[in-house]
Amino acid sequence: MKRNWKEMFEKFYDLERNPFNLTPDPSLFFFSEGHEEALSRLMYSVKQRKGMVVLTGEVGAGKTTVVRKFIDSLGSSFDVVLIFNTFLSPKQLMETILMDLDIPHKQSYSKARMIRLLYDYLIEQRRLAKTVVLIIDEAQNLSPGVLEEVRMLTNLETETEKLLQIVLVGQPELKDLLLRRDMRQLKQRVFLHYHLSFLSHNEACSYIQHRLRRSGGNPDNIFTVEAIELIARASNGVPRLMNLIADNSLITGFARQERPISVSTVEEVLTEMGYDVKLGESLWEG
Ligand SMILES: Nc1ncnc2c1ncn2[C@@H]1O[C@H](COP(=O)(O)OP(=O)(O)O)[C@@H](O)[C@H]1O
Ligand SMILES: [Mg+2]
Known part of the structure; x- marks a missing residue:
């Protein structure tokens, strides 16, 4: 059942695999x-x-x-x-x-x-x-x-x-x-x-696009530019956090059949993850 769900969302976003898997996969390596x-x-x-x-x-x-x-x-x-x-x-x-x-x-x-x-x-x-x-x-x-x-x-x-x-x-x-x-x-x-160090804001945006592309997707059809920027900002450029937020956003976006995923969906995901978007608070607690 879980597998079907995954296949469905990958199909909906035209992906060959889950772009934000947490295993350190050299084939997805991003050169910041x-x-x-x-x-x-x-x-x-x-x-x-x-x-x-x-x-x-x-x-x-x-x-x-x-x-x-x-x-x-x-x-x-x-x-x-x-x-x-x-x-x-x-x-x-x-x-x-x-x-x-x-x-x-x-x-x-x-x-x-x-x-x-x-x-x-x-x-x-x-x-x-x-x-x-x-x-x-x-x-x-x-x-x-x-x-x-x-x-x-x-x-x-x-x-x-x-x-x-x-x-x-x-x-x-x-x-x-x-x-x-x-x-x-x-x-x-x-x-x-x-x-x-963590990624700069521009690198963080490129990181998200890179992982989407490497997974067979077209970033423009999956997230709006504003949505990607919000993920980059909220994560403070921490790759693991970007993966978590982006992964959750894909699941919520799919549940809503939203394509590309909007900034308000990412905001909701962040709120669910315990992050106060209004305060501009970062999830990263260094
Ligand atoms: N340069 C990178 N390219 C692609 N993915 C990365 C990169 N750096 C980190 N990640 C991703 O971020 C997550 C956390 O990275 P990890 O190497 O486990 O961090 P650390 O060992 O410093 O705690 C992993 O899921 C990994 O896939
Ligand atoms: Mg480690």
Whole structure:
């Protein structure tokens, strides 16, 4: 039943798929100035084997999406370990890395032995001209013990370069964490820190149109210009919020058989979502 409904609204708006799905889908990637910059800096650091980089940004800014796109853009000469479960112990971190890289090991091995295995593996990959990348998302949740482990991993190097490329991704708290006095050793290992901002108003409007087009639709037939501008304004350029508002607007618009969707429909959707349109209040509570 739910599926039929979805098919009906996609048909009504002449779409091939839901344009505002919340999964970070690289094929829908929108190159805002910030997202492009984040991506190119990650690329540069990893390709030049600079060691450790940090990407921060508010919730919903698109960090995980950048990571997906980044992994997608790395060729076959890169071996990527992506960790999202940040509530790990230092030993579990090592186990996860070995497991993901298919390095034979036993759970009973000591951590030091595991690091030795990783080191041998990294040397071998280097010989094969392969780059190994460890990406940790939601890194603001890492315990001090695991962060210390990450610091130790940055010590794996030859005279000239870092053997393991590390990308730490997280909310702004990650930056505060690195600024702590007991973290200064780790902070000194960071080659580059990039903060991903929200989209500007113009970028936000283009983002909505881009996702509609990429989903097979013609933006002009789906939302009025004013409706798109209101979504951009109310969301403060936060991609996740834009998706939520636009998605709800499509559902309400379809229920009313409205095409293109008007600014008053979006206003009602915003009110339903608990937003006071009259006050010009933004949904974003940074
Ligand atoms: N540059 C972008 N292009 C396309 N979609 C994006 C972009 N940035 C964010 N999004 C969308 O916004 C939502 C939130 O992004 P996400 O990467 O999960 O944010 P974060 O990890 O910073 O909390 C996702 O649904 C994603 O599809
Ligand atoms: Mg994320």
